[in-house]
Amino acid sequence: MRLEGRVALVTGAGSGIGRASAILFAREGAVVTVADIDAAGGAQTVELIQQGGGRASFLATDVTDPEAARALVAHAVATGGTGRLDVAFHNAGIGLVGSVEETSPEDWDRVMAVNVRGVFLGCRAAVEQMKAQSGGGSIINMSSSIANTGLGRRAAYAASKGAVLALTRSMQVDAAPYGIRVNALLPGTIYTPFVQGYLRRSFQGREEEALASIRRRQLTNELGRPEDVAAAALFLASPESSFVMGAALAVDGGLTAGKP
Numbered sequence: 001m002r003l004e005g006r007v008a009l010v011t012g013a014g015s016g017i018g019r020a021s022a023i024l025f026a027r028e029g030a031v032v033t034v035a036d037i038d039a040a041g042g043a044q045t046v047e048l049i050q051q052g053g054g055r056a057s058f059l060a061t062d063v064t065d066p067e068a069a070r071a072l073v074a075h076a077v078a079t080g081g082t083g084r085l086d087v088a089f090h091n092a093g094i095g096l097v098g099s100v101e102e103t104s105p106e107d108w109d110r111v112m113a114v115n116v117r118g119v120f121l122g123c124r125a126a127v128e129q130m131k132a133q134s135g136g137g138s139i140i141n142m143s144s145s146i147a148n149t150g151l152g153r154r155a156a157y158a159a160s161k162g163a164v165l166a167l168t169r170s171m172q173v174d175a176a177p178y179g180i181r182v183n184a185l186l187p188g189t190i191y192t193p194f195v196q197g198y199l200r201r202s203f204q205g206r207e208e209e210a211l212a213s214i215r216r217r218q219l220t221n222e223l224g225r226p227e228d229v230a231a232a233a234l235f236l237a238s239p240e241s242s243f244v245m246g247a248a249l250a251v252d253g254g255l256t257a258g259k260p
């Protein structure tokens with residue numbers, strides 16, 4: 001039980017990586033708040049956790065809303081039973097395919113609102129709580145391998161994930177004196193509804209062919225699973241990573257290590 005007695009929140013936990021992480025955190029003993037804009041997905045995650053004997057509740061949350069970010073922390077503290085928030089995993093995010101010329105200012109703003117403003121607001125609310133409690137806490141922000149390695153037609157998405165990484169490092173400096181650790185996760189391509197939707201929309205009828213080419217990007221010749229990223233999130237959430245601060249943890253099957 002690597003998170004026994006801990007209180008955690010996970011945004012975007014109604015699907016994919018967030019769901020796998022919420023399930024794993026609960027299995028390791030945490031009381032988990034599942035936050036998502038998608039109520040059906042969030043409720044399903046809670047059901048899966050409870051079926052496994054874990055403790056979790058759902059809070060409908062739009063991460064772009066400052067009040068919702070504060071309410072989320074308050075909910076996690078109120079339901080956690082210890083008066084604390086130990087782990088905040090800011091995972092909610094959206095994708096966008098497009099070069100700079102293909103990206104409208106509205107789409108740019110939408111991606112930045114969820115992926116960057118959402119993480120910023122979550123961090124702001126979590127830090128406020130973690131500063132007020134003894135021993136700090138662990139904040140995990142969802143970046144992407146794209147923050148380090150360019151990928152075509154991802155202008156807004158890449159910029160958003162680069163911003164999350166820079167925010168994480170800068171924020172770590174300010175938060176360190178309070179015992180608060182702030183780390184970023186940089187997954188490669190993980191087979192989730194996020195990637196399934198991209199394949200459907202961008203490669204109608206040629207999904208298998210596209211998937212084969214995406215597989216070749218990794219040194220493993222395979223995509224990652226949500227559970228692979230959840231395991232890394234668990235490490236950053238747990239005290240095992242107490243000397244890991246401001247890190248960019250790649251979980252990408254060697255994508256950014258080099259070409260075969």
Ligand SMILES: NC(=O)c1ccc[n+]([C@@H]2O[C@H](COP(=O)([O-])OP(=O)(O)OC[C@H]3O[C@@H](n4cnc5c(N)ncnc54)[C@H](O)[C@@H]3O)[C@@H](O)[C@H]2O)c1
Nearest residue numbers: 012014015016017037038062063092093144189190192194
């Ligand atoms: N799947 C990948 O290959 C991959 C790679 C690198 C990084 N990531 C990042 O990991 C995170 C999770 O991705 P995933 O693949 O599990 O995606 P997903 O689409 O399966 O899940 C994302 C969840 O975020 C929720 N969400 C979207 N907007 C929201 C908002 N405004 N407020 C609250 N919740 C909101 C969605 O409802 C959804 O449940 C994202 O930040 C994504 O950018 C994914």
